[in-house]
Amino acid sequence: MTGKVVTVTSGKGGVGKTTATANVGAALAQFGDKVVCIDADIGLRNLDVVLGLENRIVYDLVDVVEGRCRLRQAMIRDKRLPELYLIPAAQTRDKSAVSPSDMVRLCDELRPEFDWIMIDSPAGIERGFRNAIAPADVVLVVTNPEVSAVRDADRIIGLIESEEKGPARLVVNRIKPDMVRRGDMLAVEDVLELLAIELVGMIPDDEMVLTSSNRGTPVALDGKSKAGQAFRNIARRLRGEDVPFLSMDNEGGFLGKLVRRIRAGGD
Amino acid sequence: MAGFLDRLLGRETKSAQQAKERLKLVLVHDRTDIAPGVLEVLKDDLIAAISRHIEIDPSAVRIEMTQEGREQRLIADIPLRPVRRRRVT
Ligand SMILES: Nc1ncnc2c1ncn2[C@@H]1O[C@H](COP(=O)(O)OP(=O)(O)OP(=O)(O)O)[C@@H](O)[C@H]1O
Numbered sequence: 001m002t003g004k005v006v007t008v009t010s011g012k013g014g015v016g017k018t019t020a021t022a023n024v025g026a027a028l029a030q031f032g033d034k035v036v037c038i039d040a041d042i043g044l045r046n047l048d049v050v051l052g053l054e055n056r057i058v059y060d061l062v063d064v065v066e067g068r069c070r071l072r073q074a075m076i077r078d079k080r081l082p083e084l085y086l087i088p089a090a091q092t093r094d095k096s097a098v099s100p101s102d103m104v105r106l107c108d109e110l111r112p113e114f115d116w117i118m119i120d121s122p123a124g125i126e127r128g129f130r131n132a133i134a135p136a137d138v139v140l141v142v143t144n145p146e147v148s149a150v151r152d153a154d155r156i157i158g159l160i161e162s163e164e165k166g167p168a169r170l171v172v173n174r175i176k177p178d179m180v181r182r183g184d185m186l187a188v189e190d191v192l193e194l195l196a197i198e199l200v201g202m203i204p205d206d207e208m209v210l211t212s213s214n215r216g217t218p219v220a221l222d223g224k225s226k227a228g229q230a231f232r233n234i235a236r237r238l239r240g241e242d243v244p245f246l247s248m249d250n251e252g253g254f255l256g257k258l259v260r261r262i263r264a265g266g267d
Numbered sequence: 268m269a270g271f272l273d274r275l276l277g278r279e280t281k282s283a284q285q286a287k288e289r290l291k292l293v294l295v296h297d298r299t300d301i302a303p304g305v306l307e308v309l310k311d312d313l314i315a316a317i318s319r320h321i322e323i324d325p326s327a328v329r330i331e332m333t334q335e336g337r338e339q340r341l342i343a344d345i346p347l348r349p350v351r352r353r354r355v356t
Pocket residue numbers: 010012013014015016017018019020041046121122123173174175203204205206207209210213227
């Protein structure tokens with residue numbers, strides 16, 4: 001086995017990196033792949049709570065890097081998905097406790113054992129981001145259809161290109177189809193045209209993301225959730241399947257459709 | 268036709284369209300690290316240089332940056348005066 005390292009990053013904070021890491025990781029594990037998620041957001045760990053594994057943490061990433069435990073001991077196994085593991089971030093340290101070459105070494109150790117190594121990057125363009133992208137084979141750039149998030153995503157994509165990490169692939173998260181239809185939210189096509197990288201996922205804004213993070217069960221494991229379905233589709237695309245993109249407009253009357261047709265033709 | 272429909276459907280004033288237009292400009296400047304004011308200075312220099320050789324209308328000169336994929340391009344549009352006009356005066 002030669003695992004692929006998928007780093008999830010964004011530039012702007014709060015756009016859904018942790019949510020995407022947890023859900024794409026869970027979906028890959030549900031499809032039968034062996035997955036380890038690494039929380040690289042040292043000092044602000046969250047992947048543990050989104051995955052519902054917070055009560056089982058003994059050792060963390062910094063313990064591994066500083067040799068206080070073996071790698072195995074820091075890997076928490078998800079009981080619902082036996083092929084899903086988490087290496088949590090240290091909560092009481094800062095990002096300088098880990099270096100990009102530590103991350104490369106760690107991932108090289110994990111690659112033979114896993115199909116996928118998912119890394120949840122912190123926001124920003126500092127050390128934590130550099131740690132997270134250093135071992136990456138694929139980088140998922142998460143953004144929201146919003147001016148500041150798109151701008152920051154563009155900065156990040158530029159940095160990823162200049163570090164020759166990539167390809168960078170785009171995840172547009174928290175899409176509100178009603179607002180897009182009214183012309184009050186950037187459509188995915190607009191964001192794609194601006195950022196000019198390949199799209200790998202478009203996730204609707206979905207209340208079930210919040211309720212499932214309340215419970216600590218990834219929404220991707222919920223068959224009824226639209227966002228869950230969209231995350232599963234990302235996982236399938238990463239596995240090389242050719243999955244058509246979900247239509248964001250589940251409804252919309254005649255005029256809505258007309259407007260969309262004209263838009264599509266006019267742009 | 269498209270323009271008429273756009274107006275009928277109120278497209279020009281939609282906030283998403285504004286967001287897109289604003290982002291286009293912001294991204295070009297972010298990517299090239301060329302501040303908006305630099306283009307104005309460049310334009311004046313260009314007009315001065317060209318005017319030493321050719322008669323042009325400074326107010327018609329346009330300089331802009333465009334995006335093609337993730338590549339940026341500086342485009343200068345300098346309309347030339349027709350020969351006829353020069354002869355008449
Ligand atoms: N598709 C979605 N629909 C609804 N809510 C969402 C969606 N995606 C993310 N959220 C919510 O947005 C918030 C931020 O998400 P998340 O923590 O994943 O972002 P982040 O990019 O990891 O943030 P940070 O930069 O702080 O690490 C959370 O409350 C999450 O539940």
